[in-house]
Amino acid sequence: MTLQRAVAWSIAGLALAAGGVGVAVATGSTDDETPITGPALDRASSVALAYVGGGTVTGSEVGDEEGYYEVEVTRDGHEIDVHLDANFNVIGSDEDAGEDGDRD
Numbered sequence: 001m002t003l004q005r006a007v008a009w010s011i012a013g014l015a016l017a018a019g020g021v022g023v024a025v026a027t028g029s030t031d032d033e034t035p036i037t038g039p040a041l042d043r044a045s046s047v048a049l050a051y052v053g054g055g056t057v058t059g060s061e062v063g064d065e066e067g068y069y070e071v072e073v074t075r076d077g078h079e080i081d082v083h084l085d086a087n088f089n090v091i092g093s094d095e096d097a098g099e100d101g102d103r104d
Helices: 004-024 039-054
Strands: 058-061 069-075 078-086 090-095
Touching: 039 058, 039 069, 039 078, 039 090
Parallel strands: none
Antiparallel strands: 058 069, 069 078, 078 090
């Protein structure tokens, strides 16, 4: 194989790899819903429960599109998503409608 041919194949391989990265970004591959674990889960849960005034933690996610952490809390038949930054500060929340469709 000549040097020119080797360089051409290398460039083609890099172009394909770069295209694959573009597809991964375009399809939103960062939304893998990785749960919070360990001490971070304990702290995020504590902050979220204090923020909404109690309830039960029913889910969590690292790298949520609306914050660094998301903690799902169920309280009085409603699910409340509490969004936290990387330092466990509340930056917002969303409340889903309960079984009867009402939002409080």
